[in-house]
Amino acid sequence: MADVTFKGNPVTLVGQEVKVGDSAPNFTVLANDLSEVTLDSSKGQIRLISVVPSLDTGVCDAQTRRFNEEAANLGNVKVLTISMDLPFAQKRWCGANGIENVQTLSDHRDASFGKAYGVLMEELRLLARSIFVVDSNDKVTYVEYVSEGTNHPNYEAAIEAVKQAK
Template identity: 80%
Template sequence: MAQVTFKNNPVTLLGSEVKVGDQAPDFTVLANDLSEVTLADSKGKKRLISVVPSIDTGVCDQQTRRFNEEAAGLENVEVLTLSVDLPFAQKRWCAAAGLEAVSTLSDHRDLSFGQAYGVVIKELRLLTRAVFVIDSNDKISYVEYVAEATNHPNYEMAIEAVKTAK
């Protein structure tokens, strides 16, 4: 399992860690309108999944904005930001931020994504910061579990991975 800290304190990650080459696990999360979203909903596209502890914090805000900017120049790529924030809070944040290229999705209801990708912080019931790239054939082609959950991910590596994915 990935070794992760939150504010320099070790935390326990729940779920199954995924690795490059794995078949991407399915999941069910909620869109801002409370409709269910699954991995299959973006079948045939490349997916960049940006995972954040809470959209309303500084690093999470910056991460979501950065991937939104990068997404504007990518073809056949779905950029998803996942957190356990309530869909209503995500919708309010997106409206205030004016973001249109990223879909924010909530894993609050049953931690389906978090368990499937091994990103649930047991002690906080938050998702740890991570980035996953899934190719158009539903294979994991890039994984980053950010070692310190309050730090930024490697944006350049993630963008390069999605550009070169099948």
């Protein structure tokens, strides 16, 4: 598993580490209207999955805003931001911040995504900051487990990976 810290403290990631070349694991999360969303909900599209601990923190806010801006120029790409925030909080945050190009999804109910992608921080029951690019054939083409949860991901590498995906 990836070595990850949060505010300098080591955390235990629950689940299987996902690697480039793997078939993307399925998951079930909740949309802002409480409907279930799975990987298959965007089948046939390239997916950029941006994982954040909580939208209400500085780095997570900046990460989601950045991918919201980038999404407008990426064409047939579904940009998902997944966190443990409640769907109601995600909807409020998006409305207050003009986020329209990213779909925010909540893993709070079952931690299905967190376990499937190996990003559930056991000690905090939050998701570790990470990025996954899944191509239209459900293959993982890019993975970044950010080593320190309060650091930014490599935005440029993730965007380039999306552009290279088919």
